[in-house]
Amino acid sequence: DADVTQTPRNRITKTGKRIMLECSQTKGHDRMYWYRQDPGLGLRLIYYSFDVKDINKGEISDGYSVSRQAQAKFSLSLESAIPNQTALYFCATSRQGWQPQHFGDGTRLSIL
């Protein structure tokens, strides 16, 4: 089983819909992150959490919200999806903030 699991792997939805992307991990790491990947832009940080009670905005948090339900679970929500949120979304974890991050396989989200 994967250490960092993202669900769903693919999702197509319509403008205005609420969407939740889920991430769970078995690595026992406290720190979790959500990124989006767009062609030619690399990965950009949406939100990050250093523990269950500590959630922080990244560089592109507008239009997104998160929930850290437990040490192992970190969900990303799009309250009212818009087409420019079409992207590949990645969840990642790390033991300490400066240590390498471990990524899930991504969720490909298309908003029509």
Place this chain on the structure above:
Amino acid sequence: GDSVTQMEGPVTLSEEAFLTINCTYTATGYPSLFWYVQYPGEGLQLLLKATKADDKGSNKGFEATYRKETTSFHLEKGSVQVSDSAVYFCALTYAGGTSYGKLTFGQGTILTVHP
């Protein structure tokens, strides 16, 4: 703010060719540097890292040296294989301060290796 710049891609090579992917950074402090690799349909995997100036990271035949004087962390491999075809990302983070734990990525370089 911090930034990472990678060479323009895509890069196309024949098997056994020498690979260099350039990476330069702008940083306000003394970051740790990473190369991540993304194979098709997968998430990013750590390829190698260096935590201080003059450190050399190496893994799977790939190497990169942390050059503080040129603010660079170029990725090299002496003989590429078809299985090295992937997207390569250079990234930095800090062990403390307000940017603690945040990875700043370059835009990625697509590498295609032909038999």
